[in-house]
Amino acid sequence: xxxxxxxxxxxxxxxxxxxxxxxxxxxxxxxxxxxxxxxxxxxxxxxxxxxxxxxxxxxxxxxxxxxxxxxxxxxxxxxxxxxxxxxxxxxxxxxxxxxxxxxxxxxxxx
Numbered sequence: 001x002x003x004x005x006x007x008x009x010x011x012x013x014x015x016x017x018x019x020x021x022x023x024x025x026x027x028x029x030x031x032x033x034x035x036x037x038x039x040x041x042x043x044x045x046x047x048x049x050x051x052x053x054x055x056x057x058x059x060x061x062x063x064x065x066x067x068x069x070x071x072x073x074x075x076x077x078x079x080x081x082x083x084x085x086x087x088x089x090x091x092x093x094x095x096x097x098x099x100x101x102x103x104x105x106x107x108x109x110x
Contacts, residue, residue: 062089
């Protein structure tokens with residue numbers, strides 16, 4: 001795992017020892033590309049089809065979800081709580097306390 005450097009915390013659960021003693025990912029890398037393709041497009045109907053309470057946590061220093069998009073998501077779906085943490089996309093790893101607090105507060109209010 002030390003060969004993974006700073007990415008080890010994000011990949012250690014994805015790397016497995018194979019039956020032949022070699023190590024590798026437990027998924028095919030092309031699956032990542034296919035997954036990425038699925039997030040592009042218009043998903044408003046999926047997002048707004050429920051009024052079930054939702055927690056939307058955004059990393060304010062990340063480039064994945066813009067502040068404008070997050071605000072629209074919160075405004076368009078009733079019961080959505082938007083929490084922004086001062087970290088990047090890997091907020092659960094880079095601000096685990098803030099992430100846990102946001103989840104705990106959300107669940108306590110439900």
